[in-house]
Amino acid sequence: MQDLWGSFQAAFALIVQMDADLAEIVLLSLQVTTAAVLIACLLGFPLGALLAVGRFPGRAILSVLTNATMGLPPVVVGLLVYLMLSQSGPFAVLNLLYTPTAMIIAQVILVTPIVAALTAQVVEDLNVEYDDLLRVMGASRLQTVTTLLWDARASLMTAALAGFGRAFAEVGAVMIVGGNINHVTRVMTTAIALETSKGALALALALGIVLLMISILINASLMALRSSTRTTAHA
């Protein structure tokens, strides 16, 4: 009990003093996940819109695939990316294993289906409202898709945040492809796992508290966004 209290005190001290190790790990986590989510949005928004309003062969299969891969087990994604990037894998020459780039790749694979599936849903709903109008106006396919994506922007933000939440809190995939190397690929979740197993509870707790706060912040933003979209949608 005494120990636990001591660990908490040490953890708060680390946070308040903005400990260099702690700050480095938090920053890398934010960088990796932000990059992954940005890429996932660049891929997922158009893919989702295409699934919603596109008419092309294989659309149904792609739609099923997207939804099925929404809940991929992160360790499996980690394993697959590892196999691709490892010495015996097809992309070995890129030398990406155990780099932040490898972690970004793994997170992109985790997040893109989520963003795409949520985007498809939102765009499909909006298209019910806009379809006749845009057709009578003579909008091109591209104009239709960009109009729908722009007008769904508030909901797309929530899709991006949902993806961010998943990637940020994930540990299995980044552990496998990043290797949790100090000062290189050590992010919050992998550091917590390591420090806890070492019994270094202060740093683990400090990271845990920061992770928790960021997660709460993300979810609070999600809720705020959702309620504000609801109000404008019905106003």
Add this chain to the structure above:
Amino acid sequence: MPENNILPFRQSDDPNTRDVIIQAEDLYISRADRNLLSGVSFAITQPGITTLLGPNGAGKSLILRLIAGLMMADSGRLSIVPSISNSLALVFQTPVVLRRSVHANLNHALKIYGTPKSERVGRIAELLVLADLTSLAQTPAKRLSGGEKQRLAMARALAARPKLLLLDEPTASLDPHATAAIERLTRSAAASGTKVILVTHDRMQAERMADDVLLVHRGRIAEHTPATQFFEAPTSEEGRTFLTGQILL
């Protein structure tokens, strides 16, 4: 756009049909063994305001959607002069506005219509004045009242100076004041040469607006007469019943 059965119009030399811009011949639509349109034929001439009048469920919106190219009939033939079918706009009963400001709604429409950027600013200002929306230009369109939204929808429809304006019960959910504003916009469009087809179930509105009346009843055209004649001495049994205020069943 889906394939549709709108055919280029065969211009006739017959002076009586010279101004015909839309001709429907024996249009049928059925769904689940029910005829929604059964043998609809009419000829709509330019200029003026033609009203499609009839009770709910008569098939008015279906006819308008056929003309707009949003659907096709199961059989029959619909001919529209190409210069007209290439230049039409549609306003719905429930106004559809984009999730952007009033100004951005008009700008986006002009972009889709292919209006060069240099001409857009001036045109938007004109449209805002026309629809009395200047003071609301920066307001998100979703926050407008029903009447304001419909004025925006009218302004957007008129943005490309269409040759044909299709209005599907545009005032059915509006109060008298907002209705008057839409009717004013409709008249000014007609006065400037735009052909208007106005769908309504409201005989008072038809009487205020129509040059000619197409009475639609149970998926058929009961009669097509000039407004002055229709409201004094309708030629059909349905017309007489409709004017006495009895619901047509």
